[in-house]
Amino acid sequence: MFDRRSMLANSLFAGAASALPAAALAEVPLPGDDLYARNEDAYWATLRKQFLIPAGVVNLNNGTVGSSPRPVLKAIYDSYELTEQMMQPEPEGYPIWGYGPWTEFRAPFAQLMGARVDQMAVLRNATEANNVVAGGFDMKPGDEVLISDEEHGSGEQPWMLRAKRYGIVVKKFNLPKPALTPADILNRINDAITPKTRIIFVSHISTNSGLILPAKEIAALARSKGIISAFDGAHAAGMLKVDLNEIGCDIYTGSMHKWLFATKGTGFLFVRDKGVMERLWPTTVTGGWDAPARDVDRYSQIGSSNIPAMMGLLAAIKLANSIGIERIEKRHRVLADYLHSEMMKRGSKDLTSPDPAMRCAIATVDMAPVQMHELMDWMWANHRIRVRGGAPSRIRLSTPYYLEKADIDRFLDRFDAFRKMKGIA
Numbered sequence: 001m002f003d004r005r006s007m008l009a010n011s012l013f014a015g016a017a018s019a020l021p022a023a024a025l026a027e028v029p030l031p032g033d034d035l036y037a038r039n040e041d042a043y044w045a046t047l048r049k050q051f052l053i054p055a056g057v058v059n060l061n062n063g064t065v066g067s068s069p070r071p072v073l074k075a076i077y078d079s080y081e082l083t084e085q086m087m088q089p090e091p092e093g094y095p096i097w098g099y100g101p102w103t104e105f106r107a108p109f110a111q112l113m114g115a116r117v118d119q120m121a122v123l124r125n126a127t128e129a130n131n132v133v134a135g136g137f138d139m140k141p142g143d144e145v146l147i148s149d150e151e152h153g154s155g156e157q158p159w160m161l162r163a164k165r166y167g168i169v170v171k172k173f174n175l176p177k178p179a180l181t182p183a184d185i186l187n188r189i190n191d192a193i194t195p196k197t198r199i200i201f202v203s204h205i206s207t208n209s210g211l212i213l214p215a216k217e218i219a220a221l222a223r224s225k226g227i228i229s230a231f232d233g234a235h236a237a238g239m240l241k242v243d244l245n246e247i248g249c250d251i252y253t254g255s256m257h258k259w260l261f262a263t264k265g266t267g268f269l270f271v272r273d274k275g276v277m278e279r280l281w282p283t284t285v286t287g288g289w290d291a292p293a294r295d296v297d298r299y300s301q302i303g304s305s306n307i308p309a310m311m312g313l314l315a316a317i318k319l320a321n322s323i324g325i326e327r328i329e330k331r332h333r334v335l336a337d338y339l340h341s342e343m344m345k346r347g348s349k350d351l352t353s354p355d356p357a358m359r360c361a362i363a364t365v366d367m368a369p370v371q372m373h374e375l376m377d378w379m380w381a382n383h384r385i386r387v388r389g390g391a392p393s394r395i396r397l398s399t400p401y402y403l404e405k406a407d408i409d410r411f412l413d414r415f416d417a418f419r420k421m422k423g424i425a
């Protein structure tokens with residue numbers, strides 16, 4: 001069907017597409033540490049210029065997907081320009097680079113995440129990595145995987161498929177809403193473990209609420225009972241400092257195109273050691289997947305692959321490192337704490353946690369009787385403010401570092417206006 005709306009959308013997209021290369025590839029200087037020392041807000045406002053999101057647009061939905069900044073776009077574009085000339089010295093260099101070990105891409109990302117290169121595979125997204133995990137361990141009918149009631153479809157459904165096809169059992173525990181202490185979460189997991197539990201699979205940061213689960217303690221609990229610990233860290237990479245070997249989990253998955261702002265279609269799978277690797281079958285294989293020299297890169301042997309996407313990933317890591325992940329995390333927390341406290345003042349119900357340590361750059365509240373979908377459409381159509389959540393009244397607010405306090409104040413002001421218009425406030 002070709003309706004007026006899709007015609008309009010297509011023509012808007014065509015305009016944006018033709019304008020993109022020149023605007024995206026223009027180099028804009030990064031702010032220096034001296035500016036950060038003098039004026040933190042000015043530093044972040046300067047960084048905002050790296051992003052193509054038009055001035056005046058407020059994106060409070062970074063949880064779905066991030067926006068790749070200029071250095072990332074330039075790296076992708078340059079790489080396409082180079083590879084598409086087909087001038088590679090080796091006849092079978094590009095475009096079948098899917099067969100390489102990809103050490104040059106894995107190593108810097110592993111380092112950012114507190115892991116070694118031989119523990120880190122680069123895949124296409126968290127969904128792909130979660131499917132490797134759910135399909136990869138030998139399990140008998142009746143064996144259990146324990147997950148939370150807040151897993152993303154990409155975390156939960158691969159297990160549901162396996163349950164339907166092979167008879168494993170998916171057992172769920174409820175996360176507290178809001179969570180008051182890490183111990184409360186840990187106790188619920190402990191209570192749900194049975195002699196048949198083989199794997200605990202939970203998000204490190206909940207997609208619904210932004211709650212940070214106590215990953216290190218969960219991993220230790222699992223280990224003490226001989227259970228595999230696997231985390232879906234789709235929101236963690238680039239949002240906050242993660243040290244995977246300090247967490248001590250067996251498996252950790254995620255995407256770099258959310259909070260690290262890397263190329264769309266970049267994800268990862270961390271596997272602790274050879275022992276776990278020997279138990280985790282790959283899902284997609286091609287020649288050489290089982291060669292003894294292969295480490296965790298056996299899970300990324302998917303055939304011809306997108307190397308320009310990897311070049312964008314490298315640029316995203318470089319940008320994050322040049323800012324510093326601790327500095328990014330601090331900024332994320334400052335913005336989210338402010339927004340969280342303002343929503344509390346407005347009478348919302350907390351769905352994340354009152355403990356600032358248990359959240360970072362996502363705060364979720366129930367703002368009943370405001371209707372989420374009405375608010376979402378109104379905010380975007382009238383004010384170019386993007387929010388996300390779930391029916392009836394759950395709103396998930398993400399605070400990527402490029403937002404300014406004024407952006408948050410604009411959202412709050414419009415939120416108040418919406419409630420007034422509806423006769424709520």
Ligand SMILES: Cc1ncc(COP(=O)(O)O)c(C=O)c1O
Binds near residue numbers: 126128151154155203
């Ligand atoms: C916790 C969690 N896991 C997995 C995913 C899926 O991520 P992707 O689409 O990058 O595979 C998401 C997406 O929002 C998520 O929030």
